[in-house]
Amino acid sequence: ESQKTSSPAEYDFVVVSNRLPVDCTVEDDGSLTWKRSPGGLVTALEPIMKKADGAWVGWAGKPDLEVEPFQNEGIQIIPVPLSTQDIEEYYEGFSNDTLWPLYHDVIAPPAYHREWWDDYVAVNQRFADATAAISADGAVVWVQDYQLQLVPRMLREQRPDLTIGFFNHIPFPPYGIFAQLPWRTQIIEGMLGADVVGFQRSSDASNFSSAVRRLTNHPTKNPAIEVTIEGQPTRRVVAKAFPISIDARSFEELARDPAIQQRARDIRKGLGNPKTVMFGVDRLDYTKGIRHRLKAYGELLRDGSIEVGDVALIQVASPSRERVEAYMHLRDEIELTVGRINGEFSTLSHAPINYLHQGFPREEMVALYLAADVLLVTALRDGMNLVAKEYVAARFDNDGVLILSEFAGASEELRKALLINPHDIDGLKDAMLRAVNMPKADRATRMRSMRKRVLDHDVERWSNAFLKNLAATRSDRHRRIAP
Numbered sequence: 001e002s003q004k005t006s007s008p009a010e011y012d013f014v015v016v017s018n019r020l021p022v023d024c025t026v027e028d029d030g031s032l033t034w035k036r037s038p039g040g041l042v043t044a045l046e047p048i049m050k051k052a053d054g055a056w057v058g059w060a061g062k063p064d065l066e067v068e069p070f071q072n073e074g075i076q077i078i079p080v081p082l083s084t085q086d087i088e089e090y091y092e093g094f095s096n097d098t099l100w101p102l103y104h105d106v107i108a109p110p111a112y113h114r115e116w117w118d119d120y121v122a123v124n125q126r127f128a129d130a131t132a133a134i135s136a137d138g139a140v141v142w143v144q145d146y147q148l149q150l151v152p153r154m155l156r157e158q159r160p161d162l163t164i165g166f167f168n169h170i171p172f173p174p175y176g177i178f179a180q181l182p183w184r185t186q187i188i189e190g191m192l193g194a195d196v197v198g199f200q201r202s203s204d205a206s207n208f209s210s211a212v213r214r215l216t217n218h219p220t221k222n223p224a225i226e227v228t229i230e231g232q233p234t235r236r237v238v239a240k241a242f243p244i245s246i247d248a249r250s251f252e253e254l255a256r257d258p259a260i261q262q263r264a265r266d267i268r269k270g271l272g273n274p275k276t277v278m279f280g281v282d283r284l285d286y287t288k289g290i291r292h293r294l295k296a297y298g299e300l301l302r303d304g305s306i307e308v309g310d311v312a313l314i315q316v317a318s319p320s321r322e323r324v325e326a327y328m329h330l331r332d333e334i335e336l337t338v339g340r341i342n343g344e345f346s347t348l349s350h351a352p353i354n355y356l357h358q359g360f361p362r363e364e365m366v367a368l369y370l371a372a373d374v375l376l377v378t379a380l381r382d383g384m385n386l387v388a389k390e391y392v393a394a395r396f397d398n399d400g401v402l403i404l405s406e407f408a409g410a411s412e413e414l415r416k417a418l419l420i421n422p423h424d425i426d427g428l429k430d431a432m433l434r435a436v437n438m439p440k441a442d443r444a445t446r447m448r449s450m451r452k453r454v455l456d457h458d459v460e461r462w463s464n465a466f467l468k469n470l471a472a473t474r475s476d477r478h479r480r481i482a483p
């Protein structure tokens with residue numbers, strides 16, 4: 001199905017995110033094929049998109065790719081091109097080497113470069129323009145994440161008729177950290193272009209409100225902020241928490257598939273059927289605490305608290321942002337550590353760590369979840385951490401132990417996990433041993449309670465809650481504008 005009209009089409013519901021929900025592959029003959037990338041966000045929004053004449057604006061993931069809008073599995077795709085320079089400055093630079101470390105407790109030092117900022121502004125303007133051009137009169141536009149924080153205001157300047165939502169998927173830092181950013185006021189004003197600004201946790205929302213109070217004159221009265229921009233009527237912006245989730249049923253469904261269960265048994269068998277399989281799966285990112293996890297595990301082996309052959313750790317670290325220096329260093333550090341631990345403790349038949357620097361399809365992930373007695377989520381800071389929720393959703397057998405960092409947003413909901421402070425290596429080791437030795441009945445009680453939470457609070461409920469709040473601000477606005 002291709003676009004029939006030459007004038008830009010108009011959509012009533014528009015999602016804007018850095019990455020499109022489809023991945024582009026260039027075939028040998030130079031033609032392009034598109035595959036849906038399985039994210040919770042697309043799954044949740046797909047029905048709304050189909051019902052409401054929706055479109056998705058974003059980058060196709062390759063440099064300099066100029067593609068006309070097209071349909072993919074019933075979703076209208078509006079590609080926004082990024083040049084090689086944009087990828088360096090807007091994506092790898094300002095988004096992932098300035099904002100990402102700044103918003104994650106400066107675990108890595110953020111770099112501040114004025115050229116990066118200039119390109120971030122330019123690319124955000126490009127996204128705003130593309131969105132303004134295809135949005136119907138009075139459309140609802142939902143902008144996603146830290147790469148696009150200026151888009152809400154840019155959009156409102158061109159299109160005051162739109163209802164605009166913004167959701168920040170990563171943490172929003174305390175003012176003492178946020179204040180480092182040379183362009184802090186522009187970022188805040190950018191986000192305040194939205195009618196609803198959503199965050200993962202209430203602490204993120206209150207950090208945002210503090211920044212608003214420190215940097216602007218807009219009065220705040222939680223969760224509302226009264227925004228006055230010269231020449232425009234005062235607007236009420238709502239800033240609050242909407243903890244994101246996953247398409248929980250689809251994970252459970254995969255886990256119930258006999259072929260995937262067989263695959264889980266084969267995985268364990270391949271490891272020599274150890275008593276305990278521990279599992280970690282993360283994008284290879286310094287926020288995930290992979291080094292802390294390996295340190296604790298290495299010490300347990302050294303202490304003799306666990307033994308090779310009895311326990312095996314699978315660590316999947318999927319390649320991510322590989323041209324950003326902090327990520328290259330981290331990879332070197334992790335691979336050195338894995339090599340050292342395996343070198344010291346492997347036997348000719350067993351390795352303590354099975355390290356995979358690869359991404360895997362969802363089916364294989366679910367098989368790994370079923371194979372894992374213990375899931376390790378040791379993030380130093382994480383907006384939510386959906387891996388924790390995926391593990392819980394997959395364990396319909398009410399078994400498995402989740403070790404979960406207090407610094408992941410998911411810890412606010414999954415109170416029955418073994419909650420840990422990843423900086424406290426002894427505490428982490430204790431939790432790992434406790435997980436290895438936990439009686440089945442205790443595992444079941446905890447997993448049952450966590451499953452109830454995740455299955456009730458799935459991603460559909462999340463998007464409905466956000467969009468309901470957004471719709472409420474719209475009727476509020478119309479009431480006040482009406483004579």
Ligand code: G6P
Pocket residue numbers: 019145146169170320321
């Ligand atoms: C985090 C961010 C997303 C981002 C994802 C993958 O979850 O919140 O916005 O898409 O990481 O990172 P990437 O840089 O590959 O898009």
